[in-house]
Amino acid sequence: MEAITVHRGTTIPLMNNNIDTDQIIPKQFLKNILKVGYGQHLFNDWRYQDGGTPDPSFILNDAERRQATILITGDNFGCGSSREHAAWALKDWGFKIIIAGGYSDIFFMNCTKNGLLPIILPQAARNQLAKLAPDQEITIDLPKQKVINGTISYSFDIDPTWKEKFINGTDDIDVTLQYEPQISAFEQKIPNFG
Amino acid sequence: MGKTLFDKVWEKHVITGQAGEPQLIYVDLHLVHEVTSPQAFEGLRENQRQVRRPERTFATMDHNVPTKDIFNIKDQISKKQIETLEKNCQEFGIRLAKMGTADQGIVHVIGPQLGLTQPGQVIVCGDSHTATHGAFGSIAFGIGTSEVEHVLATQTIWQMKPKTMGIHLHGQLQPGVAAKDIIMALIAQHGVNFGVGYAVEFYGDTLQQLSMENRMTICNMAIEGGAKMGMMKPDQTTFDYLKDRKYTPRNFAAAVDYWKQFYTDDPSDYDQIIDFDVSQLAPYISWGTNPAMAIPITATLPKSSDKNFERAYHYMDLKPGIKATEIPIQWIFIGSCTNGRLEDIKEAAKVIKGHHISPHVTAWIVPGSRTVKNEAEKLGLDKIFKDAGCEWRDPGCSACLAMNPDKIPAGIHCASTTNRNFEGRQGKDARTHLASPAMVAAAAIYGHFVDIRQKEAI
Numbered sequence: 001m002e003a004i005t006v007h008r009g010t011t012i013p014l015m016n017n018n019i020d021t022d023q024i025i026p027k028q029f030l031k032n033i034l035k036v037g038y039g040q041h042l043f044n045d046w047r048y049q050d051g052g053t054p055d056p057s058f059i060l061n062d063a064e065r066r067q068a069t070i071l072i073t074g075d076n077f078g079c080g081s082s083r084e085h086a087a088w089a090l091k092d093w094g095f096k097i098i099i100a101g102g103y104s105d106i107f108f109m110n111c112t113k114n115g116l117l118p119i120i121l122p123q124a125a126r127n128q129l130a131k132l133a134p135d136q137e138i139t140i141d142l143p144k145q146k147v148i149n150g151t152i153s154y155s156f157d158i159d160p161t162w163k164e165k166f167i168n169g170t171d172d173i174d175v176t177l178q179y180e181p182q183i184s185a186f187e188q189k190i191p192n193f194g
Numbered sequence: 195m196g197k198t199l200f201d202k203v204w205e206k207h208v209i210t211g212q213a214g215e216p217q218l219i220y221v222d223l224h225l226v227h228e229v230t231s232p233q234a235f236e237g238l239r240e241n242q243r244q245v246r247r248p249e250r251t252f253a254t255m256d257h258n259v260p261t262k263d264i265f266n267i268k269d270q271i272s273k274k275q276i277e278t279l280e281k282n283c284q285e286f287g288i289r290l291a292k293m294g295t296a297d298q299g300i301v302h303v304i305g306p307q308l309g310l311t312q313p314g315q316v317i318v319c320g321d322s323h324t325a326t327h328g329a330f331g332s333i334a335f336g337i338g339t340s341e342v343e344h345v346l347a348t349q350t351i352w353q354m355k356p357k358t359m360g361i362h363l364h365g366q367l368q369p370g371v372a373a374k375d376i377i378m379a380l381i382a383q384h385g386v387n388f389g390v391g392y393a394v395e396f397y398g399d400t401l402q403q404l405s406m407e408n409r410m411t412i413c414n415m416a417i418e419g420g421a422k423m424g425m426m427k428p429d430q431t432t433f434d435y436l437k438d439r440k441y442t443p444r445n446f447a448a449a450v451d452y453w454k455q456f457y458t459d460d461p462s463d464y465d466q467i468i469d470f471d472v473s474q475l476a477p478y479i480s481w482g483t484n485p486a487m488a489i490p491i492t493a494t495l496p497k498s499s500d501k502n503f504e505r506a507y508h509y510m511d512l513k514p515g516i517k518a519t520e521i522p523i524q525w526i527f528i529g530s531c532t533n534g535r536l537e538d539i540k541e542a543a544k545v546i547k548g549h550h551i552s553p554h555v556t557a558w559i560v561p562g563s564r565t566v567k568n569e570a571e572k573l574g575l576d577k578i579f580k581d582a583g584c585e586w587r588d589p590g591c592s593a594c595l596a597m598n599p600d601k602i603p604a605g606i607h608c609a610s611t612t613n614r615n616f617e618g619r620q621g622k623d624a625r626t627h628l629a630s631p632a633m634v635a636a637a638a639i640y641g642h643f644v645d646i647r648q649k650e651a652i
């Protein structure tokens with residue numbers, strides 16, 4: 001997994017609450033057996049008009065924001081279906097950081113597996129960040145747990161384990177396999193009723 | 195201080211780690227389907243890893259499969275996904291319920307049906323409605339594809355212990371009011387994220403009146419209230435359901451003895467409690483684009499209070515103030531892991547029997563598994579539906595999420611026994627109205643919702 005420590009980038013605000021994974025990546029794109037290539041379909045139903053032309057009023061189609069790496073959004077982001085394709089699509093499009101009011105549990109976990117940093121900030125802070133101009137950069141300092149916008153900075157909480165994982169870009173399975181003796185010992189004790 | 199059902203099951207599965215930090219949890223049962231697994235198997239291959247416990251893994255095909263002419267998959271990408279699952283199961287030695295076999299069906303229908311789902315287990319699946327299995331007193335939750343890969347490789351998963359919430363269900367349901375109405379009303383009243391961060395347990399005397407099928411419907415939709423899982427204490431109803439199923443333990447009496455330790459010592463052990471009296475509950479229907487946008491059948495559509503409401507009204511082409519019974523219904527769908535079990539199909543058949551559906555309505559009945567289909571046919575239910583003008587199809591997820599050709603056309607209002615009414619869920623611009631099987635069946639007859647508590651309505 002790609003590591004994240006200090007990241008500097010521009011933003012895209014999409015302030016609706018309860019954006020579900022069906023909106024992030026509609027199900028017709030889940031049939032693929034690969035992990036890449038979903039970025040072009042990110043927010044597909046909002047992004048394209050009937051017939052497939054990009055809807056100019058949708059912010060992801062704003063050419064000035066094409067380089068954005070930070071998504072600013074509402075509460076309960078990524079609710080609904082467990083599809084990891086939602087995290088893959090955000091990543092594939094170019095996002096590295098999400099700043100929301102909260103996340104569904106499964107989506108949060110999917111982010112931690114894919115080097116997509118899910119930050120929680122209160123609404124007032126997000127409303128300020130949502131006003132940033134397309135070319136205005138902000139800094140995410142993960143070791144210091146701060147989102148820095150010029151002279152203003154907002155602190156955020158993150159569990160120390162996830163923090164370390166992001167900073168080191170650790171592969172989970174390798175970590176777990178170090179516990180092989182404990183797992184085997186555990187398996188010996190599982191009751192078996194035939 | 196005592197322990198909750200959740201605590202007891204959790205403690206039995208911790209391999210390492212302290213509370214308050216991620217803990218390594220053993221997984222007893224891993225259910226797999228074609229959509230969220232290909233990348234996980236690919237990851238195993240890339241790293242030359244094996245499936246640690248193939249015998250604790252079970253796969254089925256459900257999300258993509260056709261429900262008509264099942265061996266003729268026209269969509270080449272769907273076909274590839276299904277073939278990939280077959281290939282992966284063969285390569286890694288995993289049991290697979292193949293298309294056309296009795297065991298094949300929606301992953302959350304077949305787990306319980308086969309007796310794979312058992313009390314006191316930790317069960318995971320790359321699907322959010324894994325919460326369904328919690329009805330048996332197990333910790334069951336959905337995971338993403340990277341976690342699927344992790345579980346395949348290690349039979350474990352890293353988890354933070356959630357807080358616990360008890361939902362006290364008490365009182366007796368009125369005739370015509372279903373388990374589906376309980377969970378829909380709860381979400382309507384407490385919102386789509388009341389359960390975020392919690393393992394939710396339902397408890398109280400109402401549960402004693404409910405069959406396993408009904409209990410599963412409630413746990414299934416706990417996720418729509420944001421909960422990671424829904425659970426219920428195993429009791430005699432649970433044990434009776436599990437007896438003599440294909441994969442239940444052969445030493446059943448000893449297993450039951452073991453399962454009996456899983457219950458909450460005292461409600462004061464929950465971190466939070468919601469009290470819910472079901473005795474005055476009316477059937478619920480959803481009018482909007484998330485499951486909390488739902489009202490009793492006796493109500494009128496609410497005032498538009500914010501942008502989210504406005505957007506929902508626009509999408510659904512409805513207006514505040516109209517009666518729930520005035521929403522036009524042009525399509526109905528009976529099926530899914532929420533309400534696609536035999537009992538649900540029976541409930542719907544009871545309402546439909548002797549009627550013909552409205553000429554303005556298209557009706558699809560999609561059993562949750564091949565076994566459900568076979569059993570329903572033995573009871574002659576297929577005939578009741580066909581005589582009434584409904585289509586009787588093959589098992590799968592079908593129009594619950596419309597990944598296969600089963601899509602509700604744009605602009606159409608569909609009364610559906612499923613769990614999600616998100617924009618586009620059942621097809622682009624399709625308008626979903628969630629309700630119980632009996633309510634959906636009655637809507638097919640009338641072309642609009644009716645209050646099925648009023649006998650003359652049916």
Ligand code: SF4
Binds near residue numbers: 300321323532594613
């Ligand atoms: S029936 Fe619907 S909710 Fe259930 S597993 Fe299939 S797609 Fe998901």
